Amino acid sequence: MSEERRGRGARLAMFLILPAIVAASVVLGVFLFRASRQAEQLRQRSVVEATLTLTNEKVERLDRLIIEQDNVIAAEVDAADPVQLGRRWLTTAARETPTVRALLLVDLGTVEHQVVAFVSRSIGAEAADDEAFRRLLVMHMLPEMALAEPPAQQLRHLHRPFHGQSYLVSYWQQLGPGGRPFLVVAWHDVPRLVHDVFPRLFADASGASRINVVDEEGRQVFGAAVRQGEFTVGRPFPTTLYGWRLQVALTAADELGQRVERRRSLELVLVTTACLVIVVGVAFVLYAVEKERRLSQQKSEFVANVSHELKTPLASIRMFAELLMTGRVPSDERRQQYLQIMHQESERLTALIENVLDFARVERGKSTFEFVPGDLGEVVQRAVEVYRYRAEREGVEVQIEVPDELPTVSIDARAMELAVSNLLDNALKYARDGKRIILRVVVVAGAVEVQVVDFGPGIARDDQRRIFDRFVRGQSASSSQVRGTGIGLSLVKDIAEAHGGYARVRSTDGQGATFVLGVPSRS
Incomplete structure (x- = not known):
């Protein structure tokens, strides 16, 4: 004070x-x-x-x-x-x-x-x-x-x-x-x-x-x-x-x-x-x-929000670890489920920490990427697996639409998985009341796009121009008291542009939003 x-x-x-x-x-x-x-x-x-x-x-x-x-x-x-x-x-x-x-x-x-x-x-x-x-x-x-x-x-x-x-x-x-x-x-x-x-x-x-x-x-x-x-x-x-x-x-x-x-x-x-x-x-x-x-105020809020974001997966890991340590697991099947949840939460915790580290590297201008030919569909599948337990816990259905045949793209798999995870995390935070999220990979002219569609409150037109800026959070975030770091979408944009692609949003206020991450195809 x-x-x-x-x-x-x-x-x-x-x-x-x-x-x-x-x-x-x-x-x-x-x-x-x-x-x-x-x-x-x-x-x-x-x-x-x-x-x-x-x-x-x-x-x-x-x-x-x-x-x-x-x-x-x-x-x-x-x-x-x-x-x-x-x-x-x-x-x-x-x-x-x-x-x-x-x-x-x-x-x-x-x-x-x-x-x-x-x-x-x-x-x-x-x-x-x-x-x-x-x-x-x-x-x-x-x-x-x-x-x-x-x-x-x-x-x-x-x-x-x-x-x-x-x-x-x-x-x-x-x-x-x-x-x-x-x-x-x-x-x-x-x-x-x-x-x-x-x-x-x-x-x-x-x-x-x-x-x-x-x-x-x-x-x-x-x-x-x-x-x-x-x-x-x-x-x-x-x-x-x-x-x-x-x-x-x-x-x-x-x-x-x-x-x-x-x-x-x-x-x-x-x-x-x-x-x-x-x-x-x-x-x-x-x-x-x-x-x-x-x-300075945004950075203070960022530190507070990061601390809160880290506490959630740590609390889950600690709870299931205590259950396993005390032997209060009724069956081997349930023990395996708990271990899988702990693994997913640790992956989520790793993603949060990488978010912060990557953001710090971007701020210092020292971010590096290793581009190799890859499959964007596999990246989406791995990102969804990390957030599946959280989605089930919050009662949100995550629907994946990935074609069998996709063009090869030149990507840094770790960075691209981090970008998709941030889009999915954003949808789970602000659109969970819609009870459904669609992740689709589509081929457009000269590019492969990852589209994350939610059915939440949408994004106001004024916010859409600034939504990918650092520390910027939309009006719906303030009104719904949803905590967040304010750097996830900023990293999505940085990663997309580093790949020669783009990050966009389409939304009608009150009717959900579609976030698009596009990467040029090798063909």
């Missing part, structure tokens, strides 16, 4: 410890995955920060370049002397303000906001656009400008598309004679910025980055296409071309992104696989433990 209690305790501990191992492994896998993700995020953050630093440096350089030109103009323009506006600026414009196309001085004191000075660097066909720009400024741009009241000399910029074309103007207010307000406007040449300035400021000779500029609608204005991703940084220009956005992607970012994605997928697969392996391993261990427990 204490051993059983210890076994239950060990199984309970196993069932508690193994799920804990699984849970701990899953938690460890999750933490490893999260740690890997955090390390990857740090690497990604460093790339993003480097890209952001580069982006900020680029947009600030452009803003600084435009504002520096605006400051040069602010130092030269005097609202009190609009006539000198062109002379002062045009002489240094190409060198100091290369992106400024024209300067305008607007009188804010008049209702119509009259342009009192207009100086342009345009020549040829470009000059025709100047008048159009003058009208655009007065009619459309001035209403969009943030003009201070009273006038303040604060530099501002207006960047907007008009009539499908992008314009950038810098403007600030000045006071003229008598405190009259004027507006100084510097018209920056956007196409020149794109074609001349952008390549100089944003070019990367090392190829370490890819840069482009997109407009308000996301259309590409400058540079090659940049694939949007987690390592692409975009920032609008702060004060000048604020309607446009600069986008920067490090060349290594694409490779890094692909590597991160591959590593993330690999780590996810590894963690998932590890967890699955652990779960499957634990399930296998649980299955193996349960299987080993059942096997």
Whole structure:
């Protein structure tokens, strides 16, 4: 009882410890995955920060370049002397303000906001656009400008598309004679910025980055296409071309992104696989433990059943031996009968012991057979003689049907007699209520079969698939409390297959069973 209690305790501990191992492994896998993700995020953050630093440096350089030109103009323009506006600026414009196309001085004191000075660097066909720009400024741009009241000399910029074309103007207010307000406007040449300035400021000779500029609608204005991703940084220009956005992607970012994605997928697969392996391993261990427990239980039952099986013939031998020793035998005929019974029971005892020994040899893989030509009918006759006394004692009629002419078969006579004895013993145990057993030897195509037919309770369909496995006993054995070793039919199958034959069962539950042992015929 204490051993059983210890076994239950060990199984309970196993069932508690193994799920804990699984849970701990899953938690460890999750933490490893999260740690890997955090390390990857740090690497990604460093790339993003480097890209952001580069982006900020680029947009600030452009803003600084435009504002520096605006400051040069602010130092030269005097609202009190609009006539000198062109002379002062045009002489240094190409060198100091290369992106400024024209300067305008607007009188804010008049209702119509009259342009009192207009100086342009345009020549040829470009000059025709100047008048159009003058009208655009007065009619459309001035209403969009943030003009201070009273006038303040604060530099501002207006960047907007008009009539499908992008314009950038810098403007600030000045006071003229008598405190009259004027507006100084510097018209920056956007196409020149794109074609001349952008390549100089944003070019990367090392190829370490890819840069482009997109407009308000996301259309590409400058540079090659940049694939949007987690390592692409975009920032609008702060004060000048604020309607446009600069986008920067490090060349290594694409490779890094692909590597991160591959590593993330690999780590996810590894963690998932590890967890699955652990779960499957634990399930296998649980299955193996349960299987080993059942096997141990079957072996314990086997030992107990073997002991009981040995006691029965030993008890008969002992009883008849005592009768003979005490002289309580009424006649010589009865003495001969007792001696014959003792011989048969000793043969049965020998068969039981050989069963156990043969089973042990099969388990160790050391079973050997000596095949010689033989008669299967004679083997059946000898096996029946061993069990005749037991059959008569239990009131079971054993009917033998053996043809006069049988093909010669190559057999190990001892092993085959053991197999037939096991089939007969099985029938006597489980079908004795049928009161009749038929042993027939029949010739079929290419084989000679021993068929043992009983009229007992039969074998359930589920049991038929496993009935020849070791330690397996059918449902009828459990319900009828019939003792048995559970190795007899397993040995029948092993012996049949060793002879190149087969062992089968045909049964309808409740209508008896037919066990078939087939051996190839020599012909």
